[in-house]
Amino acid sequence: MEKQAAVSAADLVFKALADAGRRRLLDRLRVKGGLTLNELCAGMDMSRQAVTKHLDQLEEAGLVVTRRAGRERLHYLNPVPIHEIARRWIRPFEEARLNALRDLKSQLER
Amino acid sequence: MTTKTKTETFVYSTFIRTTPEKLWEALTSGDFSEKYWMGFRVELEPKAGGRIKILPPKGSVGRSDHGGTVLAYEKNKKLTYEWMRERHENDPKRDGLSRVTYELTPAGEYVKLVLVHENLIADDVSADGNTFKGINNGWPAVLSSLKSLLETGKAIDFVLPKDLSC
Numbered sequence: 157m158e159k160q161a162a163v164s165a166a167d168l169v170f171k172a173l174a175d176a177g178r179r180r181l182l183d184r185l186r187v188k189g190g191l192t193l194n195e196l197c198a199g200m201d202m203s204r205q206a207v208t209k210h211l212d213q214l215e216e217a218g219l220v221v222t223r224r225a226g227r228e229r230l231h232y233l234n235p236v237p238i239h240e241i242a243r244r245w246i247r248p249f250e251e252a253r254l255n256a257l258r259d260l261k262s263q264l265e266r
Numbered sequence: 267m268t269t270k271t272k273t274e275t276f277v278y279s280t281f282i283r284t285t286p287e288k289l290w291e292a293l294t295s296g297d298f299s300e301k302y303w304m305g306f307r308v309e310l311e312p313k314a315g316g317r318i319k320i321l322p323p324k325g326s327v328g329r330s331d332h333g334g335t336v337l338a339y340e341k342n343k344k345l346t347y348e349w350m351r352e353r354h355e356n357d358p359k360r361d362g363l364s365r366v367t368y369e370l371t372p373a374g375e376y377v378k379l380v381l382v383h384e385n386l387i388a389d390d391v392s393a394d395g396n397t398f399k400g401i402n403n404g405w406p407a408v409l410s411s412l413k414s415l416l417e418t419g420k421a422i423d424f425v426l427p428k429d430l431s432c
Binding site for chain 1: 274281402409413
């Protein structure tokens with residue numbers, strides 16, 4: 157039962173991340189948190205309905221958290237589920253080596 | 267007239283398979299917190315206007331008490347406190363200290379924990395993902411570790427440099 161719940165939570169995250177439009181919304185929120193729906197729609201080449209639907213899916217997966225501020229709903233990136241997934245397959249002693257590889261890759265590709 | 271820096275808010279959320287009582291204890295007791303919060307010990311005066319201390323691990327260099335005054339105290343539901351009074355209270359770039367709020371909401375077999383950290387300035391945030399410095403890198407790690415401890419009995423072993431100045 158516990159395993160089932162854990163699997164479906166991860167499934168929601170992977171499904172939410174499987175779409176380029178949704179990843180772009182997350183990137184926008186990573187740069188600046190607390191955006192309204194209107195602010196998120198600006199600069200996205202999709203309809204307001206489509207953005208709303210994507211945000212619902214991201215919220216369901218726990219990747220976006222919303223807070224009410226007066227009449228507006230503000231959207232924030234919540235990286236905690238991604239952090240949990242990342243840890244799931246990375247053993248503690250691998251982390252330093254993976255970071256070294258990542259640094260090497262970004263040096264070479266600069 | 268001095269221009270104050272524009273402030274930012276970060277919001278984090280996680281569902282933990284536990285009860286509000288157990289989660290509250292984990293958030294407010296030192297014996298619990300030092301297991302999941304990289305050795306930091308929470309000492310809380312349980313009332314609004316009281317003092318919360320978040321004391322660095324013994325023997326660490328350059329770290330200070332991360333706490334301040336308790337601004338809101340509703341047992342098992344909500345806690346708001348000032349962040350890093352000792353370090354930030356005389357910082358001219360700030361218009362008041364930043365504030366941390368925990369909100370606990372039961373959700374079936376889980377408890378939804380929402381953490382809001384508001385009135386932050388650019389100095390508090392790190393663009394580097396390869397560190398526990400910066401609010402944005404620290405909280406997700408602490409929350410995952412807290413979840414892991416409550417659900418499996420085992421916290422995450424973070425490898426933390428001895429001289430980390432946060």
